Amino acid sequence: MSPSHSTIESLESAWAALVALCLLLAVGALSLRTRLAPKDSETIHQLGGLPLLSAWLFFTQRYDFLIDTFKKTGQKMFRFRVLQYQVVALSGEDGRRFFFGERNLSMEEGFRILGGPTPNPRDINIDTMTDASVPFIKHVHTLLRKDRLENMLPELLKDTHQSMLRLGSRGRLNPFEDMYNLVFQMTVRMATCRELAEERSTVSRLLELFALHEKTSSPISLLFPWLPGRSKRTKEAATRELFDILARYVSLRRNAVEPSSDGIDLLMQAGYDDTTNISYTLGVIFAGVTNTGINVCWCLIYLGARPDWKDRITAEVQRLLSRYGNPLDPTHIQFAAVPLHAWEDEMPMLETFLKETMRFTMAGTALRRNVGTNIVIANSGKQIRPKDFIAYSLGDAHFDAEIYEDPFAFDPSRFEEQIRSPKAVYPFLGWGAGVLAFQPNNVALPCDLSAEQSHSYESCRALGATFETRAQRETSASAAREPSRLTNAERLARRLPLKPPTRRSSARRAAASAQAAARGYIQVFAVDNAGSLGTPLGFVSSGTLRGAQYTVVPGRDAALVVAQNGGGPGRAGELVTLNSDSPTPAYLGLVQGRDDTSSTLSAGRNVNYLYLASTEHTSPNGGPQNVRNSVNNAFGGRGLTSESVVWTTDSSTNVLSAQWTNPDGSRAPTVPFVQGAAIYFSGNPQAFQQAYPAPIRRIVLVFVPA
Known part of the structure; x- marks a missing residue:
């Protein structure tokens, strides 16, 4: 008769405990030698007692262990053992x-061995190409490079928007679940690739695996990673x-x-x-996830506990949106219109509040390892030996x-003085x-603290990811804000005149212009209940949203010609x-959306849609074609199709109509509408609205001669 599963697990646990006891006795014997070690002024104070006890406290009560030991010894540094490793x-x-x-x-090296539950390739017998920390830090800088952040921001805000839609507009949220x-x-979107970030089921599975890995990373597994048992098997799996x-x-x-x-491509490159x-x-x-998640959650909690600061930050965020966003747009689209320098420079209250939150939440222990020769600590004469680990508690500062x-005491105002x-x-x-x-970097920073009465969340309506790190700036702050370097969209937001268009292919533009019959603007009208021309909304913009699609602007000064x-x-x-x-x-x-x-567009339940955007020439009646267009340019190229020969003008009313041709050659219903200020086309605007819940308005486009 074979033993039961529970019997096997009991035997494994008993065997592991016996091995641990033997190790405890062996290490205890070694500790006697440690306490008898000679001391001098150039020797770092060696902690006495059982090394296993120090190691256990280091993994279970790290902050208290370090702070209490400094107080008890009266030393500014001390040395102790974690199994075969020396830690200073x-x-x-x-x-x-x-x-x-x-x-x-x-x-x-410091975090790989003593840092805790980070997935380690060596746990499954995989060796990496390098152990150096500099390339890893360099990669983080690359991920958070300024130009990359600017391109990623709309996607990050879209993730935020979709998350808020799933949570609903009323009720309670659990920051440590929903925000995590x-x-x-x-x-995942910042670190991996678009294909993975848009597979929700796979992202959810990754989150489950990270949680499982962390759950099975007990002090026993960290101290004795070779001990067999269910936790070890689960962690490895x-x-x-x-x-x-x-x-x-x-x-x-x-x-x-x-x-x-x-991110994956950057590492390949x-x-x-x-x-x-x-x-x-x-x-x-x-x-x-570990650092940002904690800071995001506690930022929300502190905001809920400090209504005075919440009001100040709400007003600051609303000023930012009123300056750069279009009030007709959904909130996440308004945030996407905010230029990077504004995130960095125009939210001092939010940055101050975040710093005070991080002062409390980031009190953990940082770890490094000496991978070279002896190093002398200045002003002490004491040496860090090769292969020593070095630990510093951020709470010490x-x-x-x-x-x-x-x-x-939680007091964000302290940083208003201390920053300077x-x-x-x-x-x-x-x-x-x-x-x-x-x-x-305050990119995708905390919060849309909307004061809408219809929303009953205690803290924030929408929360972007707080990436507490950013790449070193490629230009100085003054150069980054120099008007000559602003995009036309940023110039419009600052009410500066547009830059003249530059031509990468002057021959093509000249040829196209030579054939032009008339020049003008495109005015946008709402469609009234009877389906007739209604209220004028503005004009098609000369500036594109995120470099991709055209929007509605109030007057001709910023209109497309x-x-x-x-x-x-x-x-x-x-x-x-x-x-x-x-x-x-x-x-x-x-x-293509x-x-x-x-x-393919259709009038049925198909939710496919189109952008009003810039494209290269396509063949008449050729259907959707893979040519260069502004949407692919803006979002890194995904093979989105486009059509250029789509416009007809009513000779009596100057109404512009667009006609999309499906891949099978059929003429698709092509209905224009706006959501916020962005212009779209669809075969079924109602299906679009159900998929992307925000108000839409049917529109008519009219050619207005210049």
């Missing part, structure tokens, strides 16, 4: 300066599945026809092999009464410091764009 704990200004200023220490899910989704999932998408991107700026690519990507996801008055006048070396460590510094090209009675022609901020492609046309399942 540092405190004070000299310790902080050394930890964050010394270049010959590896952050990745959102932060995880956005971190979770790690293996995480690697398998990422491996599929790494392979997908490696075999892609066109490269992209997705840097020359890393697939294993290192997967390992780095998992590291970014884990670090992003964040709760230091000599740096922060009344350090355990720091009292110590590296007083705030929320964004790193020294050689580990990441400059703060087009020239009619070809066409005639019963025959479609083209409209050439003359002052668009997307100067090439040259034609105003229709481009990013969420479309095909290029």
